[in-house]
Amino acid sequence: MSLKLGVPSKGRLMDKTFDWFAKRGLTLSRTGSEREYAGRVDGIDGVELVLLSASEVPRELAAGRIHLGVTGTDLLLEKLPRWEQQVEEVAPLGFGFADLILAVPQFWIDVDGLDDLDAVAARFRVDHGHRLRIATKYHRLVREFLGDAGVADYQLVDSQGATEGTVKNETAEMIADITSTGETLRANHLKILSDGLVLKSQATLWRSRTAKYEAEDKATLNQLRDLLDS
Numbered sequence: 707m708s709l710k711l712g713v714p715s716k717g718r719l720m721d722k723t724f725d726w727f728a729k730r731g732l733t734l735s736r737t738g739s740e741r742e743y744a745g746r747v748d749g750i751d752g753v754e755l756v757l758l759s760a761s762e763v764p765r766e767l768a769a770g771r772i773h774l775g776v777t778g779t780d781l782l783l784e785k786l787p788r789w790e791q792q793v794e795e796v797a798p799l800g801f802g803f804a805d806l807i808l809a810v811p812q813f814w815i816d817v818d819g820l821d822d823l824d825a826v827a828a829r830f831r832v833d834h835g836h837r838l839r840i841a842t843k844y845h846r847l848v849r850e851f852l853g854d855a856g857v858a859d860y861q862l863v864d865s866q867g868a869t870e871g872t873v874k875n876e877t878a879e880m881i882a883d884i885t886s887t888g889e890t891l892r893a894n895h896l897k898i899l900s901d902g903l904v905l906k907s908q909a910t911l912w913r914s915r916t917a918k919y920e921a922e923d924k925a926t927l928n929q930l931r932d933l934l935d936s
């Protein structure tokens with residue numbers, strides 16, 4: 707057996723993850739062609755690299771198909787309701803910073819925070835005969851956040867990308883999405899609610915609590931932890 711380390715196969719997290727491990731003496735590399743999702747780990751024996759989508763890392767960790775995995779806090783908490791039982795946080799990686807926020811059109815000048823939103827949502831339902839629509843891919847986190855805030859008159863509509871565009875396209879009245887520089891929000895004439903921060907996220911290394919660890923995997927894990935701590 708060997709320890710399986712799951713790392714995003716492309717996008718903004720992949721290169722930075724490779725750099726983060728390189729600084730700690732571990733060289734992760736893709737093998738084969740650009741399009742082949744195969745890889746290797748040099749600098750330690752007994753660790754196998756698995757390249758996969760950042761959004762699939764939580765599920766693979768929970769199923770125990772990978773022992774270690776890198777993904778954002780946002781994706782992990784969204785996808786694993788019982789995350790504390792399923793995974794352990796090994797190390798925050800110090801990149802991939804993003805805030806999951808609630809944003810409304812800038813022209814809603816009377817809406818500043820969640821209290822205002824609650825009032826607008828109730829009125830919206832009466833006026834339009836359906837609930838105010840919030841576009842997001844973070845269904846669980848947003849539901850929990852709005853539930854705690856006492857906002858109930860809304861419905862979530864699924865948006866797996868270009869979420870800020872849903873307001874202009876009139877498929878939603880507002881959004882819940884991640885922001886980093888704020889440029890996409892500004893370009894789409896949206897403003898963040900003053901108390902609309904749902905979660906602060908960053909890329910993080912997680913360990914599966916459900917994966918099977920042979921004696922040699924435990925030894926490799928200890929060796930790896932020493933390397934990462936140094």
Ligand SMILES: Nc1ncnc2c1ncn2[C@@H]1O[C@H](COP(=O)(O)OP(=O)(O)OP(=O)(O)O)[C@@H](O)[C@H]1O
Nearest residue numbers: 717759760761777778780781802803804884886907
């Ligand atoms: N603009 C951004 N700035 C910084 N981090 C971001 C930004 N957008 C997303 N992220 C973070 O990057 C991580 C991966 O998101 P991304 O959308 O690249 O992955 P994904 O959903 O797995 O995409 P794909 O399925 O296309 O690989 C998430 O944890 C997210 O918080």
Ligand SMILES: O=P(O)(O)OC[C@H]1O[C@H](OP(=O)(O)OP(=O)(O)O)[C@H](O)[C@@H]1O
Nearest residue numbers: 867868869883884885886887888889890
């Ligand atoms: O605050 P900013 O720096 O503008 O970044 C925020 C944008 O980045 C992410 O989108 P991504 O680039 O992953 O595209 P997507 O909409 O297809 O998910 C996120 O969903 C926002 O749209």
